[in-house]
Amino acid sequence: MAFFQYFNGQVLPLDSSILQSNDLGLIRGFAMFDFFRTYNGIPFRWEDYWKRFENSARLLKLPLPLTQKQAYDILTELYTRSGEPEVAFRFILSGGHSPDGVQVQSPNFIIRTEQLPMDSPEGRSKGIKVLPYEYVRDLPTVKTTNYVHMILMAEEMKRKQAADLLFHKDDEVSELTRSNVFFFKGDQLITTDRHILHGITRKVVLEIAQDHFEIVIRPIYLTELLEAEEVFTTSSTKWVMPIRQIGDQVIGQGSAGPKTRMLQQMFEEVLINWGK
Amino acid sequence: MAFFQYFNGQVLPLDSSILQSNDLGLIRGFAMFDFFRTYNGIPFRWEDYWKRFENSARLLKLPLPLTQKQAYDILTELYTRSGEPEVAFRFILSGGHSPDGVQVQSPNFIIRTEQLPMDSPEGRSKGIKVLPYEYVRDLPTVKTTNYVHMILMAEEMKRKQAADLLFHKDDEVSELTRSNVFFFKGDQLITTDRHILHGITRKVVLEIAQDHFEIVIRPIYLTELLEAEEVFTTSSTKWVMPIRQIGDQVIGQGSAGPKTRMLQQMFEEVLINWGK
Missing domain, CATH: 3.20.10.10 (D-amino Acid Aminotransferase, subunit A, domain 2)
Incomplete structure (x- = not known):
């Protein structure tokens, strides 16, 4: 098991310390996310999840730093590196590191691979x-x-x-x-x-x-x-x-x-x- | 100018990457803060700000990892290391890194020194x-x-x-x-x-x-x-x-x-x- 995450262009181990303490997601709750998983190794309803993620970003006026194609390529890489048959993905887009705690300069985009949630x-x-x-x-x-x-x-x-x-x-x-x-x-x-x-x-x-x-x-x-x-x-x-x-x-x-x-x-x- | 921050027992440069992407403040908006400053080098109404911070923590059911005395000692150290005549302090207490994205295990406590807000x-x-x-x-x-x-x-x-x-x-x-x-x-x-x-x-x-x-x-x-x-x-x-x-x-x-x-x-x- 080797879960990785994408963060602003890099692929890093899941437990890396990546965020500064002036991230607007942390200090202002200004962040959005999405969560979905693979079945048979294929992200479920990717088109729909991406569309919803785009919609959330638009409503928060946050520019998306990746195209749908780029994001999918990252999913594929993270999935492959995990070595797992199935994974869950968590997308997080925050307002990014902000010098004044108010202005959005450049969003932070994280894609986490995670273990599947417990089945019931x-x-x-x-x-x-x-x-x-x-x-x-x-x-x-x-x-x-x-x-x-x-x-x-x-x-x-x-x-x-x-x-x-x-x-x-x-x-x-x-x-x-x-x-x-x-x-x-x-x-x-x-x-x-x-x-x-x-x-x-x-x-x-x-x-x-x-x-x-x-x-x-x-x-x-x-x-x-x-x-x-x-x-x-x-x-x-x-x-x-x-x-x-x-x-x-x-x-x-x-x-x-x-x-x-x-x-x-x-x-x-x-x-x-x-x-x- | 040398602003530092306290994070879970360490004093680090203000722009250090300290947080993992499963911090409940980031992924669940589960965090609180406070903000105050010095006048004549002395934290203004420290008793009141600490009391309010304690109250916020109690209402969010987050255990405070520091006593009032310990927190004040950290303020003093951060103020001294800043070399500034006056500084602002931002306390942030989040639900901490959480393996399942729901359970609070150990809160993350950050104390940032910041430049004074713009006077008007x-x-x-x-x-x-x-x-x-x-x-x-x-x-x-x-x-x-x-x-x-x-x-x-x-x-x-x-x-x-x-x-x-x-x-x-x-x-x-x-x-x-x-x-x-x-x-x-x-x-x-x-x-x-x-x-x-x-x-x-x-x-x-x-x-x-x-x-x-x-x-x-x-x-x-x-x-x-x-x-x-x-x-x-x-x-x-x-x-x-x-x-x-x-x-x-x-x-x-x-x-x-x-x-x-x-x-x-x-x-x-x-x-x-x-x-x-």
């Missing part, structure tokens, strides 16, 4: 518990690095055996800390596009689901989620993950419902066949 | 322009590093010759990006304590003002600020700074009013005599 086959059959949390993300369409609430609540989540937070405000639900929310109502598959990061897994699931369910994109509410028969969340690491409990409220049968299972299987087919 | 004697007599901006800071009592909106708006502020943003939501005003707001109504000096970072300059100004004005702490509103005769802001770098214009609306006479001037002079007396 048990979670996918049994479902996860999430805690309702009153919050709506700032600049939700940008994948900023602001995850203060998630880190702050990490201990309480552990104590309550919850896997994530469900953000809601004035009853309206937006997303989990790092994933999107869906629920079923009869044959309707319902999800929101308000105050969310547009997940790539969300996009793939919507593509898959459209031949099987009536898809409804509209604002969604905590009160209706609590009464739904099946609720699930999607992310690059969670795939299609049933939500079996929201706070104290058990959802449906308290495990993965049949429609969620069906989508899970279809999504996992896509992964198994990726690049083939 | 012209601003203090003529006043500054600020732009109303609909926003309320998340976790306002913690001096987190989340200044994304300030950086995002830096260009527009420049274009509109504005020096800062005035945060308001549903008409209620909280603070500027990095400073507190006051206004006069007759002999009442009014400021808010809702959704604000409790400024040390704010505290000193309240101490000074109490023998001269009736001090009222209550929610304040944009509509009343726009009609006020004198509005000013306080911060460690702005001291007592008149606000002459909010968006397109000129405030009072469009320059520093007499009561603001009086407080300015009293505050600057405190600075001149600091440590004497």
